[in-house]
Amino acid sequence: MTPLVWERPEPSTRSALSPLNRDRIVRAAIALADADGLRAVSLRKVAAALDAGPMRLYRYVDTKEELLDLMVDAVYGEVDLPAAGGDWRAGVRSLAHGIREAALRHEWFADLLGGRPQVGPAALAHLEATLAALRCAPGIGEDPAALMRALQAVNGYVLGAVRHEVVELRTERESGLTDRQWQETAGPYLMRLFEAGRYPTLARVVADGPHDDPAGMFDAGLTVLLAGLAA
Incomplete structure (x- = not known):
């Protein structure tokens, strides 16, 4: 069985007009994905961006899936890890916001x-830091089952909230309508429904609910989740 990319040594550097290593390959792939999405990433396109032949890249990565794994781990590496032994809520909050900010950049x-879990070194370090923080929450301690349930709750919230925000950004960009412009378009229709007495709970939330910025909404949801874990 072929070892995972994390266990294969970096090929020796050869003198060439365009010297390669995994880091250069990954950074070029990330730049393509940042500009045009994952559809822009292929070994051929990455090779072209590096002024190298596609076959040279196969000395460093076997498949596109390996390249994507390396890209994900590189982004995990951008997230600062909290110092050990600090407040567990602050640690989880810092890690969650770090993932959100990374997803907004990429x-x-x-x-x-x-x-499937990411098993690159940076992803595993992030997971270890998250588990170490959650382990300090009341009632979790040395109970592996409680720790895994807490981890699933945090990861489920962060993943769902981040994906929702990214989809909104893409929709705004592709539609050409800002959130405010969309609200102005849909507002009269919704108001007619609310005035007719339909959806009364939704009407109250729209009228009186908080209208936080995305970062504030993300943090508010995280606060509720952490309070639940603490209880």
Whole structure:
């Protein structure tokens, strides 16, 4: 069985007009994805961006899936890890906001979260830091089942909220309508429904609910989740 990319040594550098290594390959792939989404990423396109032949890249990565794994781990590496032994809520909050901010810098990152666990070194360091923080929450301690339930709750919230925000950004960009412009378009229709007495709970939320910025909404939801874990 072929070792995972994390266990294969970097090929030796050869003298060439365009010297390669995995870091250069990954950075070029990330630049393509940041500009045009994951559809722009292929070994051929990355090779062209590096002024190298596609076959040279196969010395460093075997498949596009390996390249995507390396890209994801590189973005995980951008997230600062909290110092050990600090307040557990602050630690979880810092890690969650770090993932959100990374996904806003690299929207494609949200598309690759979830599914099978990421096992790159930066992703594992992020997971270890999250578990270490949650382990300090009341009632969790040395109970592995409670720790995994807490982890699933946090990851589920962060992944859902981040994907929702990224989809909204894409929709706004592709439609050409800002959120305010869309609200102005849909507002009269919704008001007619509300005035007719339909959807009374929704009407109250729209009229009286908080209208936080996206970062504030993300943090408010995280606060509710952490309060639930603490209880």
